[in-house]
Each structure stands twice: as C-alpha cells, then as structure tokens.
Amino acid sequence: MKTLLTASIAVIASLSFNVSAADIAAGKAKAATCAACHGANGISAIPMYPNLAGQKAEYMVKQLKAFKSGERKDPVMTAMAMPLSEEDMINVSAYFASLK
Ligand code: HEC
Numbered sequence: 777m778k779t780l781l782t783a784s785i786a787v788i789a790s791l792s793f794n795v796s797a798a799d800i801a802a803g804k805a806k807a808a809t810c811a812a813c814h815g816a817n818g819i820s821a822i823p824m825y826p827n828l829a830g831q832k833a834e835y836m837v838k839q840l841k842a843f844k845s846g847e848r849k850d851p852v853m854t855a856m857a858m859p860l861s862e863e864d865m866i867n868v869s870a871y872f873a874s875l876k
Contacts (some may be wrong), residue, residue, distance in 0.1 A: 791824030798833070805851035806864050810856070810872075818875040829875035837862075 807818075810828070814820050818829025828836065842848035843857035860868070 786803060793827040798866045798870030800871050800874055803867030806868045809870050813848035815859060818872045833869040833873035838864045
C-alpha cells in the first residue's frame with residue numbers, strides 16, 4: 777500500500793511541469809498566430825475572444841491541453857491547440873502571463 781502511494785506521488789510529480797523554466801522568447805514567437813484573435817499584447821479587441829495578458833500560465837496550459845484533447849470544445853481553439861507541443865503551450869502561456 778505504501779509502495780503504491782509512493783508510486784502514484786512519483787507519477788503526479790513527473791506530470792507536473794515547471795513554468796518557471798519556460799522560454800518566454802520562444803513563446804512570443806509562437807504567439808504571433810494567436811495575436812489575430814487575442815491581440816498583439818494579449819488584449820483582445822473582439823468581445824468573443826478572451827484576453828490572455830496576465831492570465832495564469834498554469835491555467836492557460838491546462839486549457840490548451842483540454843482544447844487539444846477535446847475535453848474543452850471550441851472549433852477555433854481546438855484547431856489552434858492541435859499543432860502545439862506541451863513545450864509550446866508552456867512557452868506561449870508564460871509569454872501571455874508575462875504581459876500586463
Ligand atoms: C481565430 C481566433 C483565435 C486564434 C487565432 C486563437 N484563439 Fe485562443 N481563443 C479563441 C476563442 C474564440 C476562445 C474562447 C473559446 C471558448 O469560448 O471556449 C479562445 C480561448 C483561448 C484560451 C482559453 C482562455 C480562457 O480564459 O479560458 C487560451 C488559453 C487561448 N485561447 C490561447 C490561444 C493561443 C495560445 C493561441 C495561439 C497559438 C490562440 N489562442 C489563438 C480564439 C482564437
């Protein structure tokens with residue numbers, strides 16, 4: 777029982793990611809495609825599109841993964857999240873989180 781518990785803690789720990797290790801410059805490059813809807817500075821000009829500037833990085837990574845997996849459904853964002861690797865998601869989220 778104790779072994780099982782230790783094993784599951786190890787699995788959970790390996791699944792968590794380190795946002796502080798994110799590459800904001802790489803994220804900014806990736807974010808060019810997001811700007812059309814979410815705004816060049818992460819502030820959207822269109823009411824339907826959410827602001828991403830200053831949003832929590834962990835939350836955005838979670839949403840991007842959910843769009844990609846189909847857990848969260850939006851035809852536009854699912855298409856946007858599809859080509860992103862986990863590293864891209866972490867970087868792009870860190871970039872938007874760094875904006876005011
Ligand atoms: C064609 C327009 C469009 C583009 C391009 C786009 N998005 Fe989105 N995004 C949306 C819409 C619309 C929503 C709201 C979806 C919903 O209602 O569930 C959204 C939602 C999101 C959310 C969730 C926000 C929240 O508050 O829950 C994140 C994170 C996000 N987009 C990131 C990105 C990233 C990163 C890119 C670039 C790789 C990108 N988006 C490109 C339209 C777009």
